[in-house]
Amino acid sequence: MDQVSGPAVEAAGLVKTYRSGKSTVEAVRGVDLRVDAGEVFGFLGPNGAGKSTTVRMLTTLLSITAGSVRVAGIDVAAHPDAVRRRIGVALQEAGLDNRQTGRELLVLQGRLFDLSAGEAGERAQELLELVELTEAADRSIKGYSGGMKRRLDLASALVHRPEVLFLDEPTTGLDPASRLTVWDEVRRINESGTTVFLTTQYLEEADQLCDRLAIIDAGLIVREGTPSDLKAELSDRLELDREATLDDVFLDATGRSRERVAGEVKEVSA
Amino acid sequence: MTYALVLGRRALREGIRTPEVIVPALFIPLFFLVVNVGQAARIFPGSTTAFLHGQGYGAFQLPSSMLLAASFGSAALFLVEEIEGGYFDKLRATPVSRAAIVLGRLLAEGVKSLLIASVIVLLGLAFGITIASGVLGFFLLILLTAGWAIVYSGFMQIVALKTRSAAATNSAGLVFFPLLFLTPNFVPRNLLTRPMEIAATINPVTYVMEGMRSLVLERFHWETIGLGFLVVAVAGVIMLALSVRVINSYD
Numbered sequence: 001m002d003q004v005s006g007p008a009v010e011a012a013g014l015v016k017t018y019r020s021g022k023s024t025v026e027a028v029r030g031v032d033l034r035v036d037a038g039e040v041f042g043f044l045g046p047n048g049a050g051k052s053t054t055v056r057m058l059t060t061l062l063s064i065t066a067g068s069v070r071v072a073g074i075d076v077a078a079h080p081d082a083v084r085r086r087i088g089v090a091l092q093e094a095g096l097d098n099r100q101t102g103r104e105l106l107v108l109q110g111r112l113f114d115l116s117a118g119e120a121g122e123r124a125q126e127l128l129e130l131v132e133l134t135e136a137a138d139r140s141i142k143g144y145s146g147g148m149k150r151r152l153d154l155a156s157a158l159v160h161r162p163e164v165l166f167l168d169e170p171t172t173g174l175d176p177a178s179r180l181t182v183w184d185e186v187r188r189i190n191e192s193g194t195t196v197f198l199t200t201q202y203l204e205e206a207d208q209l210c211d212r213l214a215i216i217d218a219g220l221i222v223r224e225g226t227p228s229d230l231k232a233e234l235s236d237r238l239e240l241d242r243e244a245t246l247d248d249v250f251l252d253a254t255g256r257s258r259e260r261v262a263g264e265v266k267e268v269s270a
Numbered sequence: 271m272t273y274a275l276v277l278g279r280r281a282l283r284e285g286i287r288t289p290e291v292i293v294p295a296l297f298i299p300l301f302f303l304v305v306n307v308g309q310a311a312r313i314f315p316g317s318t319t320a321f322l323h324g325q326g327y328g329a330f331q332l333p334s335s336m337l338l339a340a341s342f343g344s345a346a347l348f349l350v351e352e353i354e355g356g357y358f359d360k361l362r363a364t365p366v367s368r369a370a371i372v373l374g375r376l377l378a379e380g381v382k383s384l385l386i387a388s389v390i391v392l393l394g395l396a397f398g399i400t401i402a403s404g405v406l407g408f409f410l411l412i413l414l415t416a417g418w419a420i421v422y423s424g425f426m427q428i429v430a431l432k433t434r435s436a437a438a439t440n441s442a443g444l445v446f447f448p449l450l451f452l453t454p455n456f457v458p459r460n461l462l463t464r465p466m467e468i469a470a471t472i473n474p475v476t477y478v479m480e481g482m483r484s485l486v487l488e489r490f491h492w493e494t495i496g497l498g499f500l501v502v503a504v505a506g507v508i509m510l511a512l513s514v515r516v517i518n519s520y521d
Contacts, residue, residue: 084365095356
């Protein structure tokens with residue numbers, strides 16, 4: 001895999017507005033981001049903060065109202081196909097074709113990334129082994145469990161050996177064991193040199209996996225740094241008599257109380 | 271084109287794995303064929319009705335049933351399912367041309383229509399209908415039907431991409447019924463009342479139907495057949511261009 005030279009993701013003044021009747025909704029209001037090559041970067045925020053909208057712009061799935069984005073060094077708006085060749089995308093809901101088998105889905109994905117039929121078959125087998133789905137490979141995806149679907153989705157995002165992998169809430173709805181399996185996969189993928197851009201609502205997940213993270217609220221980045229730096233900064237600023245947690249950082253950054261975010265931010269122990 | 275073929279093969283697999291979608295596309299047009307022939311065959315006996323060219327009324331009705339079958343395409347509903355399930359975004363995140371994503375399903379719809387049209391014609395042959403234009407005419411007949419299936423599926427795909435709603439897409443499918451009945455469906459155009467004749471003349475489906483009917487009832491009447499193919503070609507290009515435009519601006 002070719003390593004990205006320079007930042008893997010660089011966004012400046014990123015804006016997305018939607019028209020809703022006569023009014024305009026600003027979903028993202030000027031996001032600046034920099035993700036270095038080889039990082040696992042966490043992107044957190046409450047529901048409706050603009051996380052998914054930002055990810056969809058970074059992955060060419062949504063038009064950009066204003067600002068600029070370069071992914072793997074390439075301008076997303078100017079050369080979307082070139083960006084698509086360098087990124088892998090696993091979105092919020094495992095986007096799979098339930099009428100295919102796991103193997104067929106991976107082979108198709110390979111063919112769409114210009115692998116020959118033989119190469120696509122070999123790559124599919126490699127990935128099925130990687131995500132431990134060889135036994136279910138020739139069964140219809142419809143019968144897969146939630147965890148199996150997530151792992152297959154992850155595998156399909158890796159078919160073309162992307163430089164940057166975007167994972168939008170990859171563990172939402174999974175049981176703790178499946179969540180741990182996905183975490184292991186993310187670590188393994190990152191160790192092989194792939195930059196990972198991960199959105200999550202699970203603060204512990206961000207704490208466990210991410211080298212750096214950013215918190216978005218109401219369409220703006222309100223915190224950015226390593227988890228340990230963000231926690232230390234909060235402990236110092238509030239003169240806490242205990243070490244701050246990422247939950248504290250999140251609540252402080254978004255100006256919310258625990259009561260207010262109940263039902264919005266899930267804390268998990270996996 | 272390679273991408274469209276790869277995606278088309280996938281859509282065909284999908285069709286094979288959901289026979290419950292194909293069965294109505296075959297059964298309902300055959301049902302209408304039987305009912306329409308049962309109701310009107312005695313009014314238009316083959317021996318004394320000039321526009322039947324010596325055949326029974328079933329031969330006259332066959333193209334209507336084939337067009338109806340070709341308008342049962344399921345591509346758009348599968349597309350809505352994919353949009354709702356997220357797989358459509360997965361496809362959009364690949365470097366495949368947007369046109370190939372649209373074209374893949376349309377190609378599969380064309381192949382499915384070739385098979386369904388063949389079955390309908392073969393059943394018609396078993397019940398005494400003959401294809402006056404012979405083997406070549408048979409192939410042109412199913413080709414024209416498949417062409418119409420692609421056009422209509424293209425229209426439905428546009429609705430699916432714009433609305434992203436199964437209900438809206440399903441409702442749009444009903445548009446075909448007025449188009450089918452504003453044609454020389456039961457009698458030739460010159461026997462229609464004046465308002466119906468005007469409506470049929472401006473309805474492009476009329477020319478496809480007349481082209482098909484010409485292949486069944488007459489030998490090669492190239493002007494009529496050519497007009498049918500021309501309508502399908504022009505409508506196909508328009509539908510494809512609109513589909514590509516819609517998918518290119520899809521957010």
